[in-house]
Amino acid sequence: MKLPETYKQNMKSLLNEEYDEFIESFEQDRYYGLRVNTTKISVEDFLKISPFHLEPIPWTSNGFYYQESERPAKHPYYYAGLYYLQEPSAMMPAQTLEIEEGDIVLDACAAPGGKSTELLNKLNGTGLLFSNDISSSRAQGLLHNIEKWGCGNVIVASEDISTLAKHYPETFDKVLIDAPCSGEGMFRKDPSLIQSWEERGNEYYVKLQKEIVKSALSLLKPGGKMVYSTCTFSCSENEDIIAYMKEICPEIQLIHIESPYFSRGVNGYEQCVRLYPHKIKGEGHFVAYIQKGDKPISHSSIIHPNEIPNEDAKEFFKNIQKSFDNGTFQLKKDKLYFIPDINLKGIRILRSGLFLGECKKNRFEPSQALAMNLKKEEFKNVIDLDISDPNVIKYLKGETIQVSNTKLKGWVLVCVNGYSLGFGKIQNGTIKNKYAQGWRWQ
Template sequence: MVTQLPESFIQQMKELLKDEFEAYIQSFEHERYYGLRVNTNKISVQDFLKISPFDLTPIPWTDNGFYYEGDQKPAKHPYYYAGLYYLQEPSAMLPAQVLPIEENELVLDTCAAPGGKSTELAAKLHNTGLLLSNDISTSRCQGLIKNLELSGSYNVWVCSEDLIDLSNRFTQTFDKILVDAPCSGEGMFRKEPHLINSWIQRDDTYYPPIQKEILSSAIDMLRPGGMIVYSTCTFSVKENEEVIQDALDRHPDIHLVSIPKCPGFSSGINMEECVRLYPHKIHGEGHFVALLQKDGDTPQKRYQNIKTSLPESFKEFLNLCTFDFSQGSFIIKNEKAIWSPLQLPEQKKWRLLRSGLICGELKKNHFEPSQALALALKKEQFKNTVDLSVEDTRVIKYLKGETIDIKDLDTKTKGWILICVNGYPLGFGKIDKGIIKNKYAKGWRWQ
């Protein structure tokens, strides 16, 4: 691995780390670290630890993050399909952790795909307020949407816009913003060696102009008094401190806020408030994080919900739910019923891919609920449920899309039923005489 590192990068790191350079090089001989973040939208950390089948060790800079051993396979467990946790590199958990989210705020994730940070921001909102998750790549947004739906987040809108255009639409709107900027990826060389070749082609001079415009546009969208996190997974001063200094120069109404230091954290270069993570000093990969605040204070913006008449077939289905849909509003779009706790102002000609929770699809005289709705509900919020033990072989059969027989548990229920594992929803099915016809989403199935 070390022999693959470009000589110019090696010289850069020698100048940056000085006496610590050899320790950094030796870190390439160590295995990468694996992280799991509990989804507090669905389960508390304490309750998850009671049922976790994995050997977990707390990650010191998070409230809900844990290391797990690489030979364990948490992505092949029913709890993963129930959205109880998200798999994320440990250092990458820090940016969302340091952004102080409060309930009912308007939050923006600017470069959100594949959703690791968005799912945590949504969890910190406790499904109140609204999170706008944006990524300029429409194709990458598909994975973002799936991860948000899997997490049970229903207060999230997803769009695919250039940040400059987005800033013209939402000037001084958001209470909190996260900018996990595209970068040269130097901090991930151990975890993802292919990034070394990308660095050789572009090095650390390609991204700074892009990063500066992204951060400046994001600051334009921040309301006075609001806070913004800027993060990268690279070591380059050009991509980190110089980008922050450019923002401070362009926007004299913002200032740095100190981030508490955990053991092994380093300060920014001539910026004590910032944090640098090095793989030879912590159990994780390389990262840079800065927290900024805009001067002044203005009230949070609030938007009115809208009234929509609903088809009878949808109303009949809603009689099976005890979820409080009255705290938001529905829209019917392209034969889909969509619910959101808040509505942003209507925008023209923007790539809005999701505007809340897609509850399901209207098909002639009947309504078919969505996978997203199943994951957003709690077991007690649906009239007809079957709760299978995690050891029950029917759980995997269901996740594979197979018909399952529950005559031993239920022969009287008919119609839509919510299938759960140890009390946590997985998806819908249609039951008749104890046989459940599988309605688990095809793109989500156990492989």
């Protein structure tokens, strides 16, 4: 791999005697990781059913290395949302941010969703995640990944963080910023980033990063905690940004990140960590953990929902044995949502809470998002297919399938080994496929 001379000189100054080992790491293969969705399945239970050869990623509680040849993206468990595919070092920022149940959390630069899905794991169905990305096209992928994860306590937005700061001053208990950066830490994984680095350099991103952290600090409650991370090595985009944060918000304190796996931050910021590809099985990252003062955080009380505002939907929900809290049922142009209690006026929203389905003439059509949100035991009528059953792939391809159960009639939740895939309508053992078209097996 041909690396820019300026980049190599910068890294030599940063790493000194470790430089040669760092350069040699570019000749090694990259590493692949998956992270278990603990809102659907425990790590212990996933390891019992996993068909892959997995090795724990040591700085995570639910992340594992896998072999590229195993292709976990082409497995029904992936479609069931049991895991997310993520570069191993990129798991560190969300792992670092300590989340308490009931927290209001902002993922400020969230696409494609790897960090948001882990934050949802930590919230465990409580509180609220505000998952935002300024790019509307990238936010579409973010929405898909979050809906597959199966959580409803989330707002997906595509907004400039400065606009969020105007609407939500000192609102969030926790904030995660995986900032746009020059991507030096991902050169091995994606060599095309080298050209972008040569064209833009580091300073292009420094200006963006300063704007983002300034807004993020105003969004964070007093006493709240924030993780700032990048996938680059440049001090100007890392430690210098932390210095800038301390200038504009003197009350912030750095929290020491304990880790035997990583190098420490430089220029007096040893509380931070640096992930280098010659030191770990992964790519490059920088992570800083910050607290804004020390005022204790209090959580709001639970909000109990109103009645479902549609008779057909209300009838359908008799099939569901699940409680909905901390939000309200709202009907918007025939679409039914369960929306968390937060003012969204003036914000570009892709999804507010959980999309439940559409109220059509004399019937209710449940959504794919609702199917992913439900557990097998929470729906009255279930068809649970074994992973070896050819009907699993047929269903994921959108085909009509035949099953032996001829007694069930109407809506069914189709599962694989107990984990939901989507809905279907059954009559005389024939399931008319309702699996979302944009989700189908390719």
